[in-house]
Amino acid sequence: MLNTVYQLKRPRQFEVAFKEMEIDDRQVIVRPTRLSICHADQRYYQGARAEEILRQKLPMALIHEGIGKVIYDPTGTFEIGTEVVMIPNRPVEKDDIIAENYLRSSKFCASSMDGFLQEYVQAVPDRFVRLPQGINPTVAAYTELVSVSFHAINRFLRFSHERRDVIGVWGDGNLGYITSLLLKKMLPDSKIYIFGVTENKLSDFTFADGTYCVNEIPADMQIDHAFECVGGGAASKAINQIIDYIHPEGTISILGVSEDPAPINTRMVLEKGLRIFGSSRSGRSDYEGLLQLYEEHPEVVSYLENIMGAEVEVRDVKDITRAFEMDIHKLMGKTVMIWNE
Numbered sequence: 001m002l003n004t005v006y007q008l009k010r011p012r013q014f015e016v017a018f019k020e021m022e023i024d025d026r027q028v029i030v031r032p033t034r035l036s037i038c039h040a041d042q043r044y045y046q047g048a049r050a051e052e053i054l055r056q057k058l059p060m061a062l063i064h065e066g067i068g069k070v071i072y073d074p075t076g077t078f079e080i081g082t083e084v085v086m087i088p089n090r091p092v093e094k095d096d097i098i099a100e101n102y103l104r105s106s107k108f109c110a111s112s113m114d115g116f117l118q119e120y121v122q123a124v125p126d127r128f129v130r131l132p133q134g135i136n137p138t139v140a141a142y143t144e145l146v147s148v149s150f151h152a153i154n155r156f157l158r159f160s161h162e163r164r165d166v167i168g169v170w171g172d173g174n175l176g177y178i179t180s181l182l183l184k185k186m187l188p189d190s191k192i193y194i195f196g197v198t199e200n201k202l203s204d205f206t207f208a209d210g211t212y213c214v215n216e217i218p219a220d221m222q223i224d225h226a227f228e229c230v231g232g233g234a235a236s237k238a239i240n241q242i243i244d245y246i247h248p249e250g251t252i253s254i255l256g257v258s259e260d261p262a263p264i265n266t267r268m269v270l271e272k273g274l275r276i277f278g279s280s281r282s283g284r285s286d287y288e289g290l291l292q293l294y295e296e297h298p299e300v301v302s303y304l305e306n307i308m309g310a311e312v313e314v315r316d317v318k319d320i321t322r323a324f325e326m327d328i329h330k331l332m333g334k335t336v337m338i339w340n341e
């Protein structure tokens with residue numbers, strides 16, 4: 001069967017490719033319906049990656065956050081029409097210690113293989129997870145991003161000491177919003193403080209115990225642990241500020257992606273005995289745990305509606321380009337493409 005794949009050929013230029021899709025008795029076929037744009041997609045679209053990386057990876061279909069409907073399932077796992085979230089991580093081996101998203105052999109849609117901007121997505125059944133009935137489909141479209149925070153918080157619970165009275169989250173964007181929201185839900189006894197740069201954005205964090213502009217942090221501020229959700233060129237500034245305000249023996253969870261190495265104050269990391277760990281992407285168990293959290297705490301989904309940005313009907317390359325350009329100029333929120341519906 002012929003599949004239509006919308007690939008980024010070079011920065012700011014999509015093209016249509018037709019690829020043969022072999023139907024077999026192992027793999028499910030899903031028609032994507034809502035696709036959400038991530039920062040990582042924007043780095044490819046805007047050509048913000050190194051030239052040699054772009055040369056190596058493009059042409060490639062973007063998008064690794066999305067949902068769809070099952071249209072074919074020879075394994076009998078799903079009924080036809082079932083709404084599912086698509087998992088972009090594609091492991092080829094299993095390891096008792098290393099999670100699927102850290103195995104160097106794993107592929108990842110829209111990074112080392114085509115992403116979800118396709119007419120059909122094909123994978124083995126465990127790469128799809130059934131969505132709860134009635135969930136807002138636009139919020140469901142960015143489940144992948146939320147699962148990254150869920151994954152990082154669960155690792156944090158493994159790595160950090162148990163005095164978690166105050167947790168700071170640096171970054172007043174989408175990932176900062178999601179991470180602090182989940183922290184508030186998963187650690188209700190902790191105070192969650194957000195540190196950002198824009199008053200307007202910080203005012204959206206209504207569930208937080210405090211919000212601070214990074215240029216006006218009270219001198220006596222102290223936090224037990226912190227999450228960095230900034231990335232890019234500002235990651236280094238954020239991490240060093242965390243190092244300044246964190247208590248000794250605290251844990252710093254790094255989530256922001258930076259193209260260039262970020263210099264950090266290692267002397268103070270040593271003196272304070274800090275633990276720093278990074279997290280990237282997520283695996284099936286994170287999706288399952290998160291969707292269970294959504295079912296138990298439906299108010300989390302309501303809060304996630306606050307970061308719904310533009311919803312753009314997309315039928316062709318021109319519409320896709322328009323969605324990516326709109327996403328660049330947004331102040332906050334997730335841009336979601338309504339696709340194939």
Ligand SMILES: NC(=O)C1=CN([C@@H]2O[C@H](COP(=O)(O)OP(=O)(O)OC[C@H]3O[C@@H](n4cnc5c(N)ncnc54)[C@H](OP(=O)(O)O)[C@@H]3O)[C@@H](O)[C@H]2O)C=CC1
Pocket residue numbers: 038039040145148170171172173174175176195196197198201214229230231232234237238254255256257258279280281282
């Ligand atoms: N580890 C993973 O698996 C994942 C990582 N990411 C990465 O996380 C990062 C954040 O993503 P996302 O939230 O979508 O991006 P956003 O751009 O929405 O968020 C970053 C926010 O941090 C703010 N900021 C800038 N400088 C500082 C500072 N010094 N202190 C505190 N906040 C600051 C930015 O403000 P302003 O816009 O005004 O500069 C912006 O609001 C990106 O690098 C992204 O690629 C995303 C998904 C998964």
Ligand SMILES: O=C(CO)[C@H](O)[C@H](O)COP(=O)(O)O
Pocket residue numbers: 038039040043064108110111112144145148257280281
């Ligand atoms: O967004 C992400 C996960 O949701 C990661 O940032 C993304 O996977 C990084 O990929 P790449 O190396 O292609 O930038």
Ligand SMILES: [Zn+2]
Pocket residue numbers: 038039040064145
């Ligand atoms: Zn992403």
